[in-house]
Amino acid sequence: MTAPIRPQPGILDIALYQGGASKIEGQSEPLKLSSNENPFGPSPAAVEAMGKALAESHRYPSTDHGPLRVAIAEVYGLDAERVICGVGSDEIIHFLCQAYAGPGDEVLYTEHGFGMYRISALAAGADPVEVPETERRVDIDALIGGLTERTRLIFIANPANPTATMLDSGEMERLADALPEQCLLVLDGAYAEFAAGYDGGTALVEKRDNVVMTRTFSKAYGLGGLRVGYGYGPQHVIDTLNRIRGPFNLSGVALAGAEAAVRDQDWVAECIRVNADERARLIGGLRQLGIACDDSHANFVLARFADEAEANAADGFLKSQGIIVRAPKSYGLPHCLRITVGRPEDNDRVLAALASFKGAE
Numbered sequence: 001m002t003a004p005i006r007p008q009p010g011i012l013d014i015a016l017y018q019g020g021a022s023k024i025e026g027q028s029e030p031l032k033l034s035s036n037e038n039p040f041g042p043s044p045a046a047v048e049a050m051g052k053a054l055a056e057s058h059r060y061p062s063t064d065h066g067p068l069r070v071a072i073a074e075v076y077g078l079d080a081e082r083v084i085c086g087v088g089s090d091e092i093i094h095f096l097c098q099a100y101a102g103p104g105d106e107v108l109y110t111e112h113g114f115g116m117y118r119i120s121a122l123a124a125g126a127d128p129v130e131v132p133e134t135e136r137r138v139d140i141d142a143l144i145g146g147l148t149e150r151t152r153l154i155f156i157a158n159p160a161n162p163t164a165t166m167l168d169s170g171e172m173e174r175l176a177d178a179l180p181e182q183c184l185l186v187l188d189g190a191y192a193e194f195a196a197g198y199d200g201g202t203a204l205v206e207k208r209d210n211v212v213m214t215r216t217f218s219k220a221y222g223l224g225g226l227r228v229g230y231g232y233g234p235q236h237v238i239d240t241l242n243r244i245r246g247p248f249n250l251s252g253v254a255l256a257g258a259e260a261a262v263r264d265q266d267w268v269a270e271c272i273r274v275n276a277d278e279r280a281r282l283i284g285g286l287r288q289l290g291i292a293c294d295d296s297h298a299n300f301v302l303a304r305f306a307d308e309a310e311a312n313a314a315d316g317f318l319k320s321q322g323i324i325v326r327a328p329k330s331y332g333l334p335h336c337l338r339i340t341v342g343r344p345e346d347n348d349r350v351l352a353a354l355a356s357f358k359g360a361e
C-alpha cells in the first residue's frame with residue numbers, strides 16, 4: 001500500500017548534503033581545511049556593520065535588497081536591476097531549478113560537479129543528468145553530447161569544485177552557442193575571485209539571454225556563516241526568480257555584512273593575493289612530496305594519491321595531526337583529498353604532516 005502522505009517524486013532520492021567536517025575526536029582545536037573558507041575571516045568593516053545591524057533586529061529587513069544590489073553592481077560594474085540576492089548562492093541554484101525544471105525535464109552537469117546541482121534538480125522533480133569530465137576538467141563536447149530536447153539547465157562551476165580546474169571563456173562561449181533555445185546555462189562563480197583576470201562569466205551574461213552567473217560571499221569574502229550569495233542574468237530570468245524568492249530571505253544582519261564586505265575591496269584583494277602565493281607554495285610542496293596535483297584556480301588544491309587506500313591513510317594521518325581536509329569520495333574522486341589553502345602557518349603544518357606521512361609509508 002502506498003503511504004497516503006508522501007513527498008513529491010524525486011525528493012526521497014536526495015542524499016543529504018555532506019558539509020566539510022569540523023571536529024576530530026579528542027582534538028580541541030583542529031585546523032579546519034575542509035570547506036574552502038577564508039582563513040582570515042570576514043572584513044573587519046563587515047563585522048562592524050553586522051554589530052550595528054544586530055541592534056536593529058526588531059525591524060524587518062529590506063525586501064528588495066536595494067543597497068546590497070547597488071553595492072555589488074557598483075563594485076563589479078553590473079546592472080543592479082539584474083542582480084538577485086539569496087541565502088548563499090545555493091538558494092539561487094535552488095530557485096533556478098524550481099523555476100525552470102520540473103518532472104520530465106533534465107538538468108545537466110558534469111561528473112565531478114558540485115553536489116547541490118543534483119539535490120536542487122531532484123527537489124524540483126527534474127532528472128539530474130551527469131556527463132563525464134576529461135582528466136578532472138569539464139568537457140564541453142561531453143556536455144554538448146548530453147543535450148536533449150528535455151535539457152532545461154546546465155550547471156558548470158568555473159573554477160570547479162572539487163577539482164579547482166577551469167575553462168576559458170572561448171570554451172564557455174562554444175557551449176553557449178550550442179544550446180537549444182529552451183536551455184539556460186548557469187555559470188557558478190563561487191571561486192571566480194581567486195581566478196586571476198576572470199570576470200566570473202559577466203561578459204557572457206551581458207552578451208546573451210541564456211546565461212546566468214551565480215556568485216557568493218562565502219568563499220573569498222569570508223562570510224560562509226552569514227549565507228549570502230547572488231545571481232546575475234537576463235532581466236526575464238531575474239524577474240522570474242524574484243517571484244519565488246521569499247520577501248525576507250536575507251536578514252538585516254546578512255544584508256549589512258555583505259554590503260560592507262563588498263565595499264571593502266582592499267580586504268578581499270589582500271586575501272586573494274595571499275591565497276595565490278600560498279596556493280602556489282602548497283602545490284609546489286605537494287608535488288615535491290610526489291603527490292600529484294593539478295594547477296588550481298581557486299582557494300583549495302586537489303591532492304591525488306596512488307589509490308583510495310593511500311588517500312584514506314593520508315586523511316587518517318592528517319586527522320591524527322589535528323588537520324581536517326575533505327575526502328571527495330561522493331564526487332567520484334576516492335583517491336583524492338581536497339585541501340583548502342590556509343594561512344601560511346597552516347600550510348606549513350599540512351606540508352610537514354604530509355612529509356611525515358610520505359616518509360613513514
Ligand SMILES: *Cc1c(COP(=O)(O)O)cnc(C)c1O
Pocket residue numbers: 087088089090091114157160161188190215216217218219224227228229
Ligand atoms: C561553496 C560553493 C557554492 C556556494 O555556496 P553558498 O555558501 O551557498 O554561496 C556554490 N558552488 C560551489 C561550486 C561551491 O563550492
